[in-house]
Amino acid sequence: MIVYTSGTTGSPKGVMLSHRNMIAAAEGFIEVNDTKPSDNWLSYLPMAWVGDAAFSLGMALVGKLVVNCPESPESVQRDLRELGPHAMLAPPRIWENMLTSMQVKGGDASPMKRRVFEYFRSLAERCELKRTDGKPLGLGERLGLMAGELFVYGPVRDQLGLRNARWCYTGGAPLGPDTYRFFRSFGINLKQVYGATEASALIACQSNAEANPNTVGRPMPRIEIKIDGNGEVMLKGDNVFVGYFKQEEATRETLVDGGWLRTGDAGFFDKQGQLVIIDRAKDVGKLSDGSAFAPQFIENKLKFSPYIREAVAFGHARPMVVAMIAIDMQTVGTWAERKGLPYTSFMDLSRKPEVAGLIAEEIAKANATLPDVQQVKRFLLLNKELEADDAEMTRTRKVRRKFVAEKYAAVIEAFYNSKDQVEVTMDITFEDGRKSSITSDIAIEDIKRPQTVRQAA
Incomplete structure (x- = not known):
């Protein structure tokens, strides 16, 4: 399969991915995530993007996901609510658009509804910060979250079509920590996944217990990651691509030292062993x-x-x-x-x-x-x-x-x-x-x- 890069730092390149590449990436992801046969998946993203191909093809074959296609681009939100998928992957722009839509609806609501929404939103975000810091919630906060689930959080998830979602991932670009915490505070198990077209879309992901807006999680099974002397993230594994289509020189520049892939991203490992991506190495x-x-x-x-x-x-x-x-x-x-x-x-x-x-x-x-x-x-x-x-x-x-x-x-x-x-x-x-x-x-x-x-x- 040939999948083209997005062209962030230059002209798009044709990435040649083998059957082995895609299967290895899917197997590693399934080992560390709660996927079940017959889980519903909505294939609404362009298949030209490697992220959708990894799930709608690789994950469906290995994990036996049921792939559903929307009726049209305009009906995606309606189809999402109707289907209620068990998992979801979306780039940051989708999550940002969802947040904007909720903020607009909140602003257009009656003064009473607006005050109720803002009260429970503020409560949820405070509690999410406490959970992130490992601090216990007080009785009043727990009771408040129970009421919020009835009046705000549950209805919002239902409107977004995420009422059945056990996990959701954001990937393809960094998601702002404020947006990330907003969705998690509303009971959406949003986590970060890190990948690259040249790595069959998947390199590292977060577990439920280690969700953090500042990291992208741990390397997936059988993927080796190191940080070179310039701070660039490099990796090696069966998910690493075969080469660029008809671009041998670019392949040699990207695959070095016996199969190590240069990602072009600057990063480091924190004290807990979580990978942190700073930015594109050229942009820092x-x-x-x-x-x-x-x-x-x-x-x-x-x-x-x-x-x-x-x-x-x-x-x-x-x-x-x-x-x-x-x-x-x-x-x-x-x-x-x-x-x-x-x-x-x-x-x-x-x-x-x-x-x-x-x-x-x-x-x-x-x-x-x-x-x-x-x-x-x-x-x-x-x-x-x-x-x-x-x-x-x-x-x-x-x-x-x-x-x-x-x-x-x-x-x-x-x-x-x-x-x-x-x-x-x-x-x-x-x-x-x-x-x-x-x-x-x-x-x-x-x-x-x-x-x-x-x-x-």
Whole structure:
């Protein structure tokens, strides 16, 4: 089987995976997870993504899962509720969209329902943090969770189609810790899985007892992992691919020293033996003062806001962190309608000073959870969404950083030259293949420094 990489750091490459590769990955996963024959599985993700192929093909063959296909892309959420699968895999964007949907529904509810939802949400998150720290729950908290299960948590799981799910995984890219804890606090057994196309999708995963937003778990059986001198994660096992299709030089650069796979990810093992992934090795950098700069960590904090769909942070070899923000059209549009703020398009909405003020408040909230040096100091609202058709994102919604940095080089320079606006030309690709461009002046906003800053955990 040939599966193409997403092309995060370059052009997509054809990864040749053998029958042995896929079966070995599935067998290792089943050994450490609660899978049962006849478990229902919804195959709703693109099969071009190796994550879906690993479960809908490999796991179905080895673990005898029952694979169900949705009627159409538009009916996935309805089919999910109707089927009630026993397990689920989704990339971070799906979980973020689910969270945004719940936050929007909560905001549109009556004042009484909103207060009830917020009370039990806050209680659940406090209890989840206690459980993570190994602290016991008080009698009042346990009783509160029982009431919350009846009024909030159970109905939410049912609406999401996860009422029967014994475990759910997020993979393909990092998921923000706030989003991760939100779902776990609502009784969804969400865990992290780490993999790569070249490793048949599966490398490490978390057990129920070791779920942690800051790690990706332990290596799966018969997979050997080491960290090289540059901090890059390397692995060896029967799940490692045969090679890249018609790219022998790239194969030799990736498979080294007798079969060790270079993942391109920077990471380390914590004291408990859990693998921690920091970021793509090429993306990890330092600010001009030598402070560490991990853009994905900052971006995930920003994307916890329901009003921010995408964020791209910059800061390597620079004096401060800045960010380009793409608003969430649906949630910001709903907010604008409630405020009586008219708009005609994404561009028009993103240029409203009131929207800039809203996003500034959301960034300030994210900054409050970050160390001072990693806080976003300036930002800009893009006048269009970042799109895979414009080569700014991969099809799995990962930012193509090198391309974005080159495309928006003028914006980055304006951030650091203290300019208050910059002329931006954006290319747009329509569904029929036609191309166009938009040129406009976009304001650059500064974030006011909060009075107190709480250090990130």
